[in-house]
Amino acid sequence: MRTTIRVESARMRMHNPPHPGTIIKTLCLEPLGVTVTQAAQALGVSRKTLSAILNGRASISPEMAVRLSIAFDTSAESWLNQQTQYDLWHAEQGRKQLRVAKLAV
Amino acid sequence: MRTTIRVESARMRMHNPPHPGTIIKTLCLEPLGVTVTQAAQALGVSRKTLSAILNGRASISPEMAVRLSIAFDTSAESWLNQQTQYDLWHAEQGRKQLRVAKLAV
DNA sequence: CAATCCGTAACCTTATGGGTTACGCTCGGC
DNA sequence: GCCGAGCGTAACCCATAAGGTTACGGATTG
Numbered sequence: 001m002r003t004t005i006r007v008e009s010a011r012m013r014m015h016n017p018p019h020p021g022t023i024i025k026t027l028c029l030e031p032l033g034v035t036v037t038q039a040a041q042a043l044g045v046s047r048k049t050l051s052a053i054l055n056g057r058a059s060i061s062p063e064m065a066v067r068l069s070i071a072f073d074t075s076a077e078s079w080l081n082q083q084t085q086y087d088l089w090h091a092e093q094g095r096k097q098l099r100v101a102k103l104a105v
Numbered sequence: 106m107r108t109t110i111r112v113e114s115a116r117m118r119m120h121n122p123p124h125p126g127t128i129i130k131t132l133c134l135e136p137l138g139v140t141v142t143q144a145a146q147a148l149g150v151s152r153k154t155l156s157a158i159l160n161g162r163a164s165i166s167p168e169m170a171v172r173l174s175i176a177f178d179t180s181a182e183s184w185l186n187q188q189t190q191y192d193l194w195h196a197e198q199g200r201k202q203l204r205v206a207k208l209a210v
Numbered sequence: 211c212a213a214t215c216c217g218t219a220a221c222c223t224t225a226t227g228g229g230t231t232a233c234g235c236t237c238g239g240c
Numbered sequence: 241g242c243c244g245a246g247c248g249t250a251a252c253c254c255a256t257a258a259g260g261t262t263a264c265g266g267a268t269t270g
Contacts, residue, residue, distance in 0.1 A: 034208055037215065042206040049259055051217060058258065062196035063203070070205040077193055084189045088182055091167035098168070100175040101147040103139055142246060154228055156248060166227065 017089050019056040020082040028072050029054075043067045059083050122194050124161040125187040133177050134159075148172045164188050 029039055040050040044067060052058035060068070060083040062076075069076035134144055145155040149172060157163035165173070165188040167181075174181035 028209070032208060035215065036217090039208065042208050044204045044206075046260055047216080048218080048261085052258085055217075057218090061258065062192040063199070064258090065193065066196050066200050067203055067205045070200070070203065071208045073207065073209050076197065077189075080189050080193050081186070084182075084185050087167040088170065088185050091171050092181065094168070095171050095175070098172055098175065099149045100172045101149075102178065103137060103144065103147050103176045104133070104178050140246065141248095151229055152247080153230085153249075157227085160248075162249090163227065169227090 017082075017085045019086055020060045020079060021054040021056050021058075023082060024068070025054050028068075039071070042071050059087070122187070122190045124191055125165045125184060126159040126161050126163075128187060129173070130159050133173075144176070147176050164192070 028034075029036070034042075036050055036054065037047055040047040043050060043064075045064070049058065053060065053064070060079050062080060065076040065079040065083075068074060068079050133139075134141070139147075141155055141159065142152055145152040148155060148169075150169070154163070158165065158169070165184050167185060170181040170184040170188075173179065173184050
């Protein structure tokens with residue numbers, strides 16, 4: 001079974017997008033009744049690494065996205081895109097502080 | 106007659122996506138006749154930093170994506186997505202080496 | 211009480227983005 | 241032929257961050 005994760009479009013996004021770890025917890029682990037320890041072992045990473053992601057203290061790395069895609073039969077792309085949206089939103093918060101000249105009109 | 110069947114999915118892309126730096130060079134700098142030095146100054150980064158990106162030795166960071174969006178009047182998201190696709194393709198190359206157990210069927 | 215589960219601190223390694231400085235190469239104009 | 245502009249990049253520094261191991265304390269449960 002393939003799980004489809006729906007991501008809001010860039011234009012509709014006005015609020016802080018959730019950290020991907022939140023999605024993993026609520027849409028993957030809890031429905032399956034899998035503990036963090038079990039999931040970490042299945043993913044082949046330490047409990048600390050998974051815990052950091054679940055609690056928003058670490059990002060989804062490209063390799064982790066592939067691991068998630070295997071464990072939960074999803075697409076690695078969807079996980080990485082969620083991380084991208086999350087990172088982008090935070091980067092946009094500092095847009096006005098950047099001193100950048102326009103090169104194209 | 107020989108029939109070529111093309112199978113391509115998000116999970117296993119056939120072609121190595123170009124590094125975002127290639128896009129910047131060919132679609133942004135060259136058409137505008139802007140030198141690397143000029144572009145670096147406009148973007149507010151060092152020549153070394155931009156050069157590393159243009160030559161595929163560094164990634165597009167979220168902040169850099171916002172800088173590019175200002176300088177070239179594009180969307181930061183598109184730049185970051187290009188980087189994501191690039192990273193993902195390389196991460197997928199090591200998929201079989203990962204020891205991951207399935208948690209969902 | 212004992213066993214789990216979990217967050218996380220402490221500590222280490224590796225990787226990477228970004229800055230500065232400096233070197234050598236190439237190329238075009240004078 | 242000389243000189244400056246442009247460029248790649250090495251060397252070196254700093255900060256951040258992912259990932260690992262070990263260990264601790266708190267919460268929950270049999």
